[in-house]
Amino acid sequence: MKLYKTLSSATQAREDVTALKISIKGEQFPSELLDFPNLEELYLEGNCKEFPFEGITWERLKVLSIKWPSFTGDLSLLFRLPKLENLKIIDTPLKTFLLPLGHAAAPVKSLTIKDCGFKSLPEEIGMLGSLTEANFSGNNLSALPHGFLDLKLLKRLNLDHNQFKIFPDLIKKMPNLSHLSIDHNPFPEEEKERIQRIFHIWVN
Template sequence: MQTPDFTEMSNLEYLDLGNCINLEEVHHSLGCPTKLKRLNLIYCRRLKRFPCVNVESLEYLDLKFCSRLEKFPEICGRTRPNLKIKMCDSEIRELPSYIVQCLTLRHLDNLVALPSSIGMLKGLVILDVSNCYKLESLPEELGDLVNLEKVDASGTLISRPPSSIVRLNKLTFMSFAKQRYNVSLEEGMYFAFPQVNEGLRSLEDLDLSYCNLKVGGLPEDIGSLSSLKELNFTGNNFEHLPGSVAQLGALRSLDLKECKRLEELPDFMGMTNLMTLNLSIINIGHLPQSINQL
């Protein structure tokens, strides 16, 4: 199944081909409608080929669940700064350098890399690469995204976040969590979080569950995350936490569930706002006196 010829549709602004489950190819004339703003191809599960979209007006492109699409569509001409792209569950392996704003890149099972030019996307607020099971790294240029507020890289193979990530002082949420049974780091590969260096000043929620964290995997200056409220270390392998954890005065929730090798708990004296402490399935023999201050 193929779409019709778009040559005479010069005023076309919105094209919805969603749920065309037998669509295998979009006609090469799609570049003719120079006013096209929205293009919806969600659930075109047989779509394999896609022509060049020669438009500067495109604002929204939805490629979710195009599970046979292997190559990202080529967008010729200058893209709009507010271009929004949604993708998940496709065979796409790499993203082009011209993407301006990405909202959802979840479940791209074959995505192995993000372009270094991602650092040019100064308006990007949310980067979601969760469940991109083959993604092993993020580019150092990530630190140039000064407006970024959320990074969700859960369910990936990333074990070394770029050191530049600590420059993201508007970031409020960050996750590199692994999935207990589905995605985990290879044997002998351990997660390491970079030195904070007084950065990440707005970070409120950090999830590093099942990251195979060991002693040395957390920076000694993690206590400088002065805005941190939620901290999830579920299922990690460290024997103790950096001493500066005790300085997390804004922390409300600390999850140490299933940290079976944990031998001692931090001093809780400085955690004056802590309301939730999860210590289930751990082997600690005694609790610190400071826990009575909670």
């Protein structure tokens, strides 16, 4: 699989492009990026502030990585992409994200939303029924929604560097979860002792 690294070279071979990695220099999302019908992997960095809600033809996209420190918009539309399996959003400010009620959710297996500053996960997180790995480290989470229990295939969960003061007990009810990291949260000492006693987890 050839990885294209400039938009100009990619647009000259639009039908052949399956993997693209570019840095967006300006604040505006380049509209020509929307029309790559055979794109399977996309890696985006730069200074983009908004993401378009219409015109996307990424029907085959499986892997998407975004790192936009200046972002001010919404990325909820990404959860409608029909083939998306691996979504990674890093250092991209997000207040929250929504899942597509009334639409089929993307078949995401691996989800990373790291260092994005969001405070809560939507109750509809359970719509991502294919999820096996989630990394929500470096945010401002203090609780997990009840819908989290619907992630029955989840095996790995990273909640490091958040704002948990009480351990989310519902995690214990997740049958396939085999790896949990929840270090560097502001647990009081008595809560750390409870976590060790009841859940047999030692947290830093």
